[in-house]
Amino acid sequence: MIRVLFVCLGNICRSPMAEAVFAHKIHEAGLSAEIEADSAGTGDWHAGEPAHSGTRRILAKNAVSYNGRARQITRRDLDTFDYIVTMDDQNLSDVKRIGPGRAEVVPFLRFAPQVGVTEVPDPYYTGNFEETYALVTAASDGLLAHIREEHGL
Numbered sequence: 001m002i003r004v005l006f007v008c009l010g011n012i013c014r015s016p017m018a019e020a021v022f023a024h025k026i027h028e029a030g031l032s033a034e035i036e037a038d039s040a041g042t043g044d045w046h047a048g049e050p051a052h053s054g055t056r057r058i059l060a061k062n063a064v065s066y067n068g069r070a071r072q073i074t075r076r077d078l079d080t081f082d083y084i085v086t087m088d089d090q091n092l093s094d095v096k097r098i099g100p101g102r103a104e105v106v107p108f109l110r111f112a113p114q115v116g117v118t119e120v121p122d123p124y125y126t127g128n129f130e131e132t133y134a135l136v137t138a139a140s141d142g143l144l145a146h147i148r149e150e151h152g153l
Helices: 014-028 053-061 089-098 129-151
Strands: 002-008 035-041 083-086 104-107
Touching: 002 014, 002 089, 002 129, 014 035, 014 053, 014 129, 053 129, 083 089, 083 129, 089 104
Parallel strands: 002 035, 002 083, 083 104
Antiparallel strands: none
16 A cells, blocks of 8 residues: 655645545546555644635535544654655655654655646635645646556556
8 A cells, every 4th residue: 555645734724635636536546445645734733623614615616525634743654654745845844854754755746847836835824725726636646647657556
């Protein structure tokens, strides 16, 4: 099983959206038995809460299901996941500070160079869930293609 963990600040907007979109794409590709997705935040402020209403709305609008709850990333995650995918440079730095592990820690938008930006803006602050959804969707396509190529799926 290839395990992917998406990480943002509070785990209520970007990373649960990425988890849901990526899981949806995994399912559509018939790879649910080979790849799984999860998400976490670098902070613990929202632990146990559902995704932000804006995230839930944009996912529902696009027929993508999600019912997870926020959690904080742990040291153990660095060894139990194959990929830890971060939404912005601060998340990347925060994850790397937790310590080394076997997971490949990588910025999410590295898988979508065509979008012309390197960080997924936080809709908690911008209010632009549409923009975040578009970026997450593009990067999910690229990440899935990368994993399929790298693992021969």
